[in-house]
Amino acid sequence: MELGKLIDILIADIDGVKEHASFEHDKVRYLQQSIMTSLDVKQNQIVKVFTIITAVFLPPTLIATFYGMNFTWMPELEWEHGFLVTTLLTLVAALIPLAYIKRKGWLR
Numbered sequence: 001m002e003l004g005k006l007i008d009i010l011i012a013d014i015d016g017v018k019e020h021a022s023f024e025h026d027k028v029r030y031l032q033q034s035i036m037t038s039l040d041v042k043q044n045q046i047v048k049v050f051t052i053i054t055a056v057f058l059p060p061t062l063i064a065t066f067y068g069m070n071f072t073w074m075p076e077l078e079w080e081h082g083f084l085v086t087t088l089l090t091l092v093a094a095l096i097p098l099a100y101i102k103r104k105g106w107l108r
Helices: 003-068 082-104
Strands: none
Touching: 003 082
């Protein structure tokens, strides 16, 4: 065989390898994007859970913070059922956001 034909065959082989490498590179890029998308979905679900927890516990935390301050006079403490009313208020303040979140279907 002459040298020109061998060079042409070699160039054709190099082009084939180059196309195959490009195809494999595209496959790897697609797999990487698929993995990143899956991780993004999982991360969004985790953030959603933390957001729901925050929304449910923020109102009771604010109420508890208010009653944790050292005031000299708090009329609710002198009521006969002041503690019960405060406890129920805290519970209702937690249940209202939870009910809203459930009604909107954000817990799925």
